[in-house]
Amino acid sequence: MNYFKQLKTVAFWEYQRFYKLKNELIGIAVLIIMGLVGGSVGAGIQSYAEAEKDITITITDQESPELKKALSEKFTVDIIDASQQDDFIEKIKQERKGLLLCSDGDIFMLHAYKEPRPINDIQNVLDTYRQNLAIKEKGISTEQLDYVLEPAEFEKEYYREEEAQYRTVAAYVFVVLMIMAVFSSFAYQFTGITGEKQLKVTEMIVSAIKPKVWMDGKIVGITLTGLSSMLSYLVIAILGGIVIFILANISAASVLKYIHLPSIILFFLFTIMGILMWNAFMAAIASIITDPNNSGKSSIMFIPVAFVLNSFFVISYPESNLATFFSWFPLTSPSTMPILWSITDIALWQLAGSFIVLTATFYLLRTLAAKIFRVSILISGNEPSWGEVFRLAWRA
Secondary structure: OOHHHHHHHHHHHHHHHHOOHHHHHHHHHHHHHHHHHHHHHHHHHHHHHHHHOOOEEEEEOOOOHHHHHHHHOOOEEEEEOHHHHHHHHHHHHHHOOOOEEEEEOOEEEEEOOOOOOOHHHHHHHHHHHHHHHHHHHOOOOHHHHHHHHOOOOOOOOOOOOOOHHHHHHHHHHHHHHHHHHHHHHHHHHHHHHHHHHHOOHHHHHHOOOOHHHHHHHHHHHHHHHHHHHHHHHHHHHHHHHHHHHHHOOOOHHHHHOOOOHHHHHHHHHHHHHHHHHHHHHHHHHHHHOOOOOOOOOHHHHHHHHHHHHHHHHHHOOOOOHHHHHHHHOOOOHHHHHHHHHHHOOOOHHHHHHHHHHHHHHHHHHHHHHHHHHHHHOOOOOOOOOHHHHHHHHHHO
16 A cells, blocks of 8 residues: 555544544533533522522611612612610621611611621622712712713724724634644544554554654544544534524624634644644644653643633734734644634735745654654653653654
8 A cells, every 4th residue: 555545544544443423422521411410400509609699688777868769779678776786796796697877977887697798799889888978978969970970081993994804703713723733632532552562553554654654644634533522512503603693683694794614724734734733833742751650751742722722912012023923833823823713814925934834844753753763663661751762763
C-alpha cells in the first residue's frame, strides 16, 4: 500500500476505535439531563432566595412615617411601642431571630442575632431615606434634582458594518467547540499511544507500517474523532437554539443575522488546523511517556488548553500589539484570529499569513512527532529525558 492508503487505513481505524455515536448520544443525553436538573435546582434556589427576601423589620412607633414607607417598599414592617424595645432585644437574643431597627438622629442601629442576608438592601434603603431627608432640608425641588441628575445627551454613530457584531457570537461558539475538541483529543491521544506502548502493540504494528504513517494516521483519526464530537454538540446546540427561538417568538430574520457564511468557513478552517496542530503536539508528548501513572510529562499535555483560554484576554484590547502577536503566534492564532477578525478590522493578507504560519507549524510538529515516536518505541526501561529525546530525534 502507498502512503495515502496506509494513512486512510490507520486514520479510520483510530476514528472507529474512539468515536462511538451511541456513546456520544448517551453523553449528550446525560448533559441535557444534568442541565435540566441543574436548572430545576437553580429555580428552586431562586425561589428560596425570593422567599427569604420577605424579611420582617420591626421599628418603634417613634420612627418617622417616611422611614416606615421607605422600608415597606422592600420589607414587611412591624411597629411596636417604644417601651417594648428592650424586651424585643432580649427576645432576639433568646429566640435567635428577628430584626429591630432604631434611630438616634442620623445614626441607625440594627439589632439582630447575626448578620441578616439582606443587609445590603437595608443599607440601600437607609441611604435613599437619608438622601431624601437631605434634599428636603436643603430645599431642593424635585425638578432641580432631576435636572442635576439628568444624563448628558450622547449620540453615537459607528461606520463599521452592523453585521460584524453578529460574527462575534459565531467566533465564541467555534472557540468553545475547539476547547471541547482539544480536551477530547487529549484523552484519546494519551489513552491510545501510552496504552499501546505498555501492551507492546506498537512494536508489532510499526514492523508492517512506517512510524511516520502510523503517527500521521493517529493525528488525523483522532482529529476526526474530536471534530465529530464537536459537530455532535454543535447540532444539539443548534436544535436547542431553535427551540428557544420558537418559545421566545424570535423571528427567523433576526436569527439569520448570526449566519455569515464567509466567517463560518474561516472559523472552521482555523479550528480544524488548530486541532490538527495540537494533536500533533500531544501525540509527540504521549509517545515519550512510558508509564502514564508516574510520568511528570503528562501535565505538559494540558498546555493547549492554556493557550486556547489565553486568547480570550485579547478581547478587551483587540487593537493592541499583544493581540496582533497572538493572532500570528501559531499556538494561539486558531482561536485568536477568528475572534479578532469578528471584532476588529483584519486585512485578508493577515488572515492568509496567519493561516500559512499555522499550517507550517502543524507540518513541523507532525514531522517532529513522527521522529520522536520513531525513536521512543526503541527506548525501553526508564523514561527518556528531553535531551535524549531531541538528540535521538535529530539523528533520526
